[in-house]
Amino acid sequence: xxxxxKFFTILLVIGLFSLIACKKQQDFDKEAMLxxxxxxxxxxxxxxxxxxxxxLETTCINFEQNPSTTSLEQVQEAWKTxxxxxxxVEMLVFGPGRENYRYxxxxxxxxxxxxxxxxxxxxxxxxxLYIVDRSSYTKGLASIEYLLFDANSNPSNLLNxxxxxxxxxxxxxxxxxxxxxxKALINELKxxxxxxxxxxxxxxxxxxxxxxxxAFSNAIVHMSQTLAVKKLAKPLGKESGNQLLHPEYLESxxxxxxxxxxxxxxxxxxxxxxxxxxxxxSYLNYLVNDDALTTGIVEQAKKIxxxxxxxxxxxxxxxxxxxxEVEAIYQxxxxxxxxxxxxxxxxxxxxxxxxxxxxx
Amino acid sequence: MKLQLHFCLxxxxxxxxxxxxxxxxxxxxxxxxxxxxxxxxxNNSRNAFSFSAPNLKGLQALQFTTGNxxxxxSWVSAVASTTGRDGLGPLFNETACSGCHFKDGxxxxxxxGETFGHGMLIRLSIPGxxxxxxxxxxxxYGGQLSPGGISGIQGEGTFEIQYTEMIGTYEDGTTxxxxxxxxxxxxxxxxxxxxxLLFSPRVANQMVGMGLLDAIExxxxxxxxxxxxxxxxxISGKANLVYNRATNSMDLGRFGWKAGQPNVxxxxxxxxxxxxxxxxxxxxxxxxxxxxxxxxxxxxxxNSNGYELDDQTLDRVELYSxxxxxxxxxxxxxxxxxxxxxxxxxxxxxKCHVQKYTTGxxxxxxxxxxxxxxxxxxxxxxxxGEGLADNRPEYLADGQEWRTAPLWGIxxxxxxxxxxxxxxxxxxxxxxxxxxxxxxxxxxxxESFRTMSLEEREKLVLFVKSL
Numbered sequence: 001x002x003x004x005x006k007f008f009t010i011l012l013v014i015g016l017f018s019l020i021a022c023k024k025q026q027d028f029d030k031e032a033m034l035x036x037x038x039x040x041x042x043x044x045x046x047x048x049x050x051x052x053x054x055x056l057e058t059t060c061i062n063f064e065q066n067p068s069t070t071s072l073e074q075v076q077e078a079w080k081t082x083x084x085x086x087x088x089v090e091m092l093v094f095g096p097g098r099e100n101y102r103y104x105x106x107x108x109x110x111x112x113x114x115x116x117x118x119x120x121x122x123x124x125x126x127x128x129l130y131i132v133d134r135s136s137y138t139k140g141l142a143s144i145e146y147l148l149f150d151a152n153s154n155p156s157n158l159l160n161x162x163x164x165x166x167x168x169x170x171x172x173x174x175x176x177x178x179x180x181x182x183k184a185l186i187n188e189l190k191x192x193x194x195x196x197x198x199x200x201x202x203x204x205x206x207x208x209x210x211x212x213x214x215a216f217s218n219a220i221v222h223m224s225q226t227l228a229v230k231k232l233a234k235p236l237g238k239e240s241g242n243q244l245l246h247p248e249y250l251e252s253x254x255x256x257x258x259x260x261x262x263x264x265x266x267x268x269x270x271x272x273x274x275x276x277x278x279x280x281x282s283y284l285n286y287l288v289n290d291d292a293l294t295t296g297i298v299e300q301a302k303k304i305x306x307x308x309x310x311x312x313x314x315x316x317x318x319x320x321x322x323x324x325e326v327e328a329i330y331q332x333x334x335x336x337x338x339x340x341x342x343x344x345x346x347x348x349x350x351x352x353x354x355x356x357x358x359x360x
Numbered sequence: 361m362k363l364q365l366h367f368c369l370x371x372x373x374x375x376x377x378x379x380x381x382x383x384x385x386x387x388x389x390x391x392x393x394x395x396x397x398x399x400x401x402x403n404n405s406r407n408a409f410s411f412s413a414p415n416l417k418g419l420q421a422l423q424f425t426t427g428n429x430x431x432x433x434s435w436v437s438a439v440a441s442t443t444g445r446d447g448l449g450p451l452f453n454e455t456a457c458s459g460c461h462f463k464d465g466x467x468x469x470x471x472x473g474e475t476f477g478h479g480m481l482i483r484l485s486i487p488g489x490x491x492x493x494x495x496x497x498x499x500x501y502g503g504q505l506s507p508g509g510i511s512g513i514q515g516e517g518t519f520e521i522q523y524t525e526m527i528g529t530y531e532d533g534t535t536x537x538x539x540x541x542x543x544x545x546x547x548x549x550x551x552x553x554x555x556x557l558l559f560s561p562r563v564a565n566q567m568v569g570m571g572l573l574d575a576i577e578x579x580x581x582x583x584x585x586x587x588x589x590x591x592x593x594x595i596s597g598k599a600n601l602v603y604n605r606a607t608n609s610m611d612l613g614r615f616g617w618k619a620g621q622p623n624v625x626x627x628x629x630x631x632x633x634x635x636x637x638x639x640x641x642x643x644x645x646x647x648x649x650x651x652x653x654x655x656x657x658x659x660x661x662x663n664s665n666g667y668e669l670d671d672q673t674l675d676r677v678e679l680y681s682x683x684x685x686x687x688x689x690x691x692x693x694x695x696x697x698x699x700x701x702x703x704x705x706x707x708x709x710x711k712c713h714v715q716k717y718t719t720g721x722x723x724x725x726x727x728x729x730x731x732x733x734x735x736x737x738x739x740x741x742x743x744x745g746e747g748l749a750d751n752r753p754e755y756l757a758d759g760q761e762w763r764t765a766p767l768w769g770i771x772x773x774x775x776x777x778x779x780x781x782x783x784x785x786x787x788x789x790x791x792x793x794x795x796x797x798x799x800x801x802x803x804x805x806x807e808s809f810r811t812m813s814l815e816e817r818e819k820l821v822l823f824v825k826s827l
Contacts, residue, residue: 241523
């Protein structure tokens with residue numbers, strides 16, 4: 001009897017501990033975290049993008065009505081501000097928007113300038129419907145950059161295209177139609193996030209909150225890899241046999257805005273990872289029961305942010321004149337990718353797949 | 361009379377005006393965006409290769425999920441608490457299928473200081489053929505270099521790639537650069553490499569559409585065979601004949617860079633044993649050689665049938681590999697893409713990259729039957745010239761011959777796998793370089809591309825990217 005009681009007591013204690021452990025896992029409010037990411041990061045970011053893009057449209061209309069150096073500079077600045085806002089949300093390539101290729105239509109590089117010039121030189125009517133049917137390499141924010149900036153930094157040449165060139169009206173029509181097209185796409189995405197999709201994702205409807213966690217995790221891991229490999233390593237010539245630099249691989253070849261784009265892409269990662277309740281970092285803290293890992297990732301991102309903000313030149317110029325500094329940022333970015341992908345894969349119980357069909 | 365003259369003049373003017381009209385608007389072929397027929401799924405995210413065929417129903421749709429699990433989860437060495445996933449090794453390249461086919465996508469070369477590629481391996485052999493006419497495994501290192509070993513077993517070795525850039529010129533005077541790889545081997549754990557070793561670097565292919573390719577009737581493939589180039593077009597497609605282990609007979613090869621496997625099931629089982637060291641009903645022997653004595657008495661994960669991969673598990677992974685959705689085309693209706701398609705045809709690329717088939721009846725998966733598909737491959741062997749030669753024969757494929765790679769999904773490799781490396785060893789950094797590496801039977805098509813204007817080249821590449 002005493003042996004039985006002893007045995008029963010041991011079993012009871014083991015059972016109680018198991019229950020406590022399970023309850024701990026279930027204690028973390030994943031829905032609140034996802035909802036927080038959406039309401040405190042995603043929606044404000046899309047709202048800002050909307051505002052900035054409206055400014056782009058307004059300044060462009062003004063430029064059309066009064067083409068001058070001043071009005072050109074205003075619309076160029078508006079493009080830059082819009083790109084900063086877009087870069088924050090650029091990584092969210094999932095949800096209903098992906099199936100209509102909205103993200104690709106908004107920003108696809110490198111653009112095909114020859115095709116754009118051919119369209120401007122043509123006689124076919126350029127309007128919103130015309131742009132809808134164009135390939136993503138000839139519209140979107142990257143094509144707008146091409147139309148607003150001169151890669152050779154010769155502003156008077158560019159202004160002539162809008163003031164005196166024979167096809168100036170067609171060029172304006174193409175530019176404004178592209179802007180209208182991107183406006184429509186941004187509005188669609190904003191509505192998706194503030195509407196059904198955002199609610200579904202945050203409430204974990206259908207496939208549990210794990211789908212939302214997987215989707216956001218995928219996004220930040222992929223973006224950190226893209227930053228390291230596509231936006232830094234390739235221009236640094238790391239995939240070529242002769243280690244020659246390849247500035248032609250840089251994003252933003254006309255405005256030379258690459259550093260800013262990278263900085264704001266990084267900001268997007270920082271927002272989603274965060275450490276407040278509205279960030280994946282808080283979930284990582286909870287699972288690891290320690291904040292060292294999260295702190296390490298946050299610090300790594302801040303380190304990269306500081307290094308980029310310290311750059312005085314464009315990435316285009318830094319690549320050739322300050323290669324070592326660009327290399328250093330690439331190394332830190334690679335480390336961020338390793339840290340993020342390792343943590344996420346190990347602790348979040350996902351295999352970096354957001355596929356609802358995933359049997360795991 | 362005057363009236364008749366005026367009328368004739370009017371007709372002449374009308375005809376002239378018509379002739380002077382801009383190049384006519386091009387239209388897409390109806391349904392061409394459905395690259396996989398009813399198995400097509402439109403998605404351009406990072407998961408584009410990972411969806412099940414939408415027309416997969418019922419029990420098979422559920423079994424797809426199980427197959428997905430076995431494809432993605434890691435295997436462990438025996439003896440383990442799990443008997444469902446043990447038996448890894450003793451030698452291996454990866455611990456899971458997804459290790460090479462990450463997100464069901466394309467492998468790549470070692471990048472930026474890495475010692476391993478992700479989804480790249482080195483096939484090995486020595487001159488001669490085995491009892492079925494296939495590659496003869498090297499006596500010490502076997503049929504494949506395995507860098508990994510389970511506890512107590514050393515991995516066979518690693519490799520390093522050095523590139524030499526080769527500069528070429530387009531007809532318009534602009535230059536391009538191709539990187540030519542050379543390989544060195546390191547950390548060889550079992551002594552020097554075998555004498556007269558033949559080796560062939562191979563990156564893992566994306567997984568989409570495999571079942572559909574399996575469902576193409578043999579007669580449809582053979583219709584494009586022209587080994588002696590009877591039609592005189594310079595293209596001499598050859599079918600590979602390979603050993604089918606299930607039927608103990610020779611069969612048409614369809615899968616692998618040299619069409620060395622006859623069907624999806626054997627491709628999957630071959631990868632299990634070669635890359636993970638998991639034996640199965642089709643491959644009963646472990647992947648080490650008799651000379652690797654350390655490997656001989658290592659515990660295995662054999663079931664009561666004497667092999668490690670249960671038949672049911674093989675069934676599930678075969679189903680999974682066969683029924684992944686083919687991603688739908690992107691921007692297939694844009695004029696630039698359609699103009700690029702016209703240039704693709706003008707350059708005769710479709711002579712090997714055959715656009716369209718209708719599949720036959722698949723014996724296991726109805727979803728794959730009677731589908732009109734656009735894989736852009738004839739599944740035949742072609743001499744691609746000295747530049748791409750690995751000098752390692754595989755059944756009827758000689759050292760310069762390669763199976764025409766399917767082009768579906770090619771435009772999404774960058775999105776899914778974060779790189780744009782193409783060709784059997786990933787040497788081509790993008791589509792343009794891949795085209796420029798074409799030689800041999802494809803020399804004329806390559807030249808066609810090389811002599812196009814910049815705008816034409818861009819359009820053709822845009823078309824290929826839309827696939």
